[in-house]
Amino acid sequence: MMRIVIVGGGLSALRSAENLRKRGYEGELTVVADEPHLPYNRPPLSKEFLWGEATEDELAFGVPAEEADIEWKVGHSVVASNLDEKTLALSNGETLTYDGLVAATGVSSRRLPIPGPQEGRIVLRSLDDAISLKERLKPGARLVCLGAGFIGCEVARTARKVGCEVDIVAIDPVPMVVPLGKEVGAEVQRRHEHAGVRFHMGQSIAEMLGENRVEGVRLDDGTELPADFVLETVGSVPNTDWLSGNDLDLRNGVLTDAYLRCGAKPGVVAVGDVARFANPLFAADPLRIEHWQTAIDTTVxxxxxxxxxxxxxxxxxxxxxxxxxxxxxxxxxxxxxxxMLGIADSAEVVEGELNGECAVSYLRDGQPVGILLIGTEIKQRGARFKRQLAKARKEASAV
Ligand SMILES: Cc1cc2nc3c(=O)[nH]c(=O)nc-3n(C[C@H](O)[C@H](O)[C@H](O)COP(=O)(O)OP(=O)(O)OC[C@H]3O[C@@H](n4cnc5c(N)ncnc54)[C@H](O)[C@@H]3O)c2cc1C
Structure with a gap:
């Protein structure tokens, strides 16, 4: 019988398995997942789960195991692959053969080599990371967050909500500067400062301070900040080691063709955060997109x-x-x-005011490439903004 193996155990792995069954695939279907959990929803890890509104059980996606007849090899990673021979080596010593392969291994948190104690340095990617972070988020606890991206800012506000002291340290001029740009990033910083988050922008951590565990940090300019723990949110590294040695382009994820195939041989595709692909609607170079919805869309x-x-x-x-x-x-x-806000070269507020609810249009060479809605009321009108952008992109990509 034919066998398709999906490597990874997150959203894109689950949706790939479901889609294959929906499309009528009746052969063997195996998912190899290195985390000890069945697929769960990651976005609440920095939000609802941390502040206690969602429980561990509520994060689980619910796997239609019997209906879809999927074999889950949970708690094992794929450590190597041979795409010519169609074999996968697992961490438990097992070798799996396949006819079709889906790479759905996502990303890991990037770590920086910083001298000083290691104990007390944490990241947030998995449920286990979130459980460990949640235990530390107590009123009065002092959190230093290295990195001012989306996850760093989400955790900072969650931590303020539970009564922690929060300092954000980041090398960028303003938070989320790459996708949002300077003006919008500065406004978001202002709002977070209003909620009590302290920012140290244009700086990194030169040294972790403390005897055996982190008790503080020293910044590039010599400033010392006390800390009970340091959360590092400085980007991600695609999980592609297991694909090396197969003549694939693994620079920043696995490069695919226009159909999400990887490599010269048919039968191997990539999905979700790990896939780097060109999106003709935006005429952009191949890029990875670390969004929940893209993890789903690519599986289709x-x-x-x-x-x-x-x-x-x-x-x-x-x-x-x-x-x-x-x-x-x-x-x-x-x-x-x-x-794709990140490929824009300019931005302009097209509705509302930047210091309130607003819509910001992102442009590249004068053409719209993205729209950002800030606020809950304007979000209700998201479908209209999305339609307008889709129309503009279709016209631009047809030229
Ligand atoms: C804290 C947090 C908050 C987020 N918030 C948002 C948000 O608000 N909005 C939004 O749009 N997106 C958000 N995201 C991003 C979104 O969750 C991801 O885009 C999505 O989870 C990607 O799914 P994936 O299946 O590609 O990768 P993942 O969900 O990362 O799953 C990949 C899985 O593969 C496993 N794996 C890796 N290597 C191997 C191997 N060799 N063998 C076996 N298994 C392996 C990994 O451990 C992991 O379990 C957030 C992400 C995080 C971490």
Whole structure:
């Protein structure tokens, strides 16, 4: 019997498995997942789960194991692969053969080599990380957050909500500068400062202070900040080690073709955070997109490709073309975005005021490439902004 193996145990792995069954795949379906949990929802890890509104059980996606007849090898990682021989080596010594392969291994938190004690340095990517962080978030606890991206700012506001002291240290001029730009980033910083978050921008941590565990940090300019723990949110590293040695382009994720295939041989596709692909709607270079919705959307295209490449359907696969979408809840700062803000070269407020509810259009060479909505009321009108952007992109990509 034919076998498809999905490597990874997150959202894109689960949706890949479900899509394959929906498309009529009846062969063996195995998911190899290194975390000890069945798939769960990550976004609440920096929000509802941390402040206690969502429980561990509520994060679980619910796996239709019996209906979909999926074998879950949970708690084992794939450590190596041979795409010519179609084999995978697992951490438990097992070798798996496959006919079709889905790479759905996501990313890991990037770590910086900083001298000083290691104990008390934490990251936030997995449920286990979130459980450990939650235990530390007590009223009066002192958190230093290294990095001012989405996850850093979300945790900072959650930590303020539970009564922690919070300092954010980041090398950038303003928080989330790459996707949001300087002006919007500065406004978001102002709102977080109003909620009591202290920012130390344009700086990094030169040294962790303390005897055996972190008791503080020294910044580049010599400033010392007390800390009970340091959360490091300085970006991510795609989990591609297991694919090395197969002549794939693994620079910043696994490069795919327009159908999300990787490598020269058919039968291997990539999905979710780990996949780097060109999105013709935005005429951009191949990029990875670390958004929840993209993890889902890519599985729709990739499973169609896989079914066709394995000769299981006569349906022709379609080249991937998606409208990226994300949300970020940072205390009272609620953001929703469509498109690819990060490739813009300018931004302008097109509705409302920057210091209130507003819509900000992001442009590249004068053409809209993204829209950011700040606020909960304007978010209700998201579908209209999304439609307008999609229309503009279709016209621009047809030129
Ligand atoms: C704290 C947090 C908050 C977020 N908030 C938002 C948000 O508000 N909005 C939004 O749009 N997105 C958000 N995201 C991003 C979103 O969760 C991701 O885009 C999504 O989870 C990607 O799914 P994935 O399946 O590609 O990767 P993942 O969910 O990372 O799953 C990959 C899985 O593969 C496993 N794995 C890795 N290597 C191997 C191996 N060799 N063998 C076996 N298994 C392996 C990993 O351990 C992991 O379990 C957030 C992410 C985090 C961490």
């Amino acid at each position: 295209f990739a499973t169609a490709t896989l079914m066709a490449d394995l000769g299981l359907t006569h349906e022709r696969p379609k080249p991937v073309s998606i409208m990226p979408w994300f949300w970020s809840d940072q205390g009272t700062v609620r953001m929703t975005s469509y498109g």
